[in-house]
Amino acid sequence: MQNLTALLLSLSILLATSHASVQDFCVADLTLPAGPAGYSCKSAANVTAADFVFTGLRKGGNTTNIISAAVTPAFDAQYPGLNGLGLSIARLDLAPGGVVPFHTHPGASELLLVVQGTLVGGFVSSFSNQVYVKKLVKGDLMVFPQGLLHFQINGGGTTTVAFASFGSANPGLQITDFALFANNLPSVLVEKTTFLDDAQVKKLKSVLGGSG
Structure with missing residues (x-):
């Protein structure tokens, strides 16, 4: 009986503590640096409706670049109201021939919806190293698991x-591509780790802005 009483007391304290820590939201304070858990919360007195609205996805991004594509993020750094909520979104604009090269998102899985093209x-x-490839048309969804x-x-x-x-x-x-060739890692090390020859590595570094 004594053990049961102690257990119930512990549970009640835990539940009370958990309830006390719950907040409706934690709008990012972008004047402070982000940490592993995200941004610190802006003072509730300074929060406005604008913190929960993002209009940056209305227009397409500039696809006049080396990849003929633009990614417009609405992450916590651009959209403070998302901070701590565990979700975000981005707009992809790809001109004909455009590509979003091999990349990873270490912090989340991605669900992609095609709305044009x-x-x-x-x-x-x-x-x-199994490859999963699919052509998508308007209305299609594809999921990309976290970290892959x-x-x-x-x-x-036409533009997608x-x-x-x-x-x-x-x-x-x-x-x-940018991780490999847009840095100052000595070319000889890049060659050893990618099995590319010196001319290829230096050409890619030149195109992508790397050195070394």
Whole structure:
């Protein structure tokens, strides 16, 4: 009986503590740096309706670049009201021939919805390097599991628009090509780790802004 009483008391304290820690929201205070758990909360007295609205996805991004594509994120850094809520979204605009190269989101899975045009999406599994590729048309969805290398390509003749939702307010992004060739890692090390020759590595570094 004594043990049961102690257990019930512990549970009541735990539940009371958990309830006390719940808040409706934690709008990001962008004047402070983000930590592993996200941004600190803005003072409730300074929160406005504008913190919960984002208008940056109304227009397409500029696709005049090396990949003929634009990704417009609505993550916690751009959309403070998402902070701590475990979700976010981005707009993808791909001109004809445009590509979002192999990349990963270490913090979340991605669910992609095509709303205009067509694209080919694919990802590579980590346990067998199995490739999953599919052509998507307007209205189609494709999921890209967290942390796996994936890509999107517009092989059609018109601009493609898609929206990618994520299970994190900050899913993170690392584009493989830029990670390899847009840095100052000595070319000899890049060559050893990629099996590319010196001329190929230096050409890619030149195109993507790397050095070394």
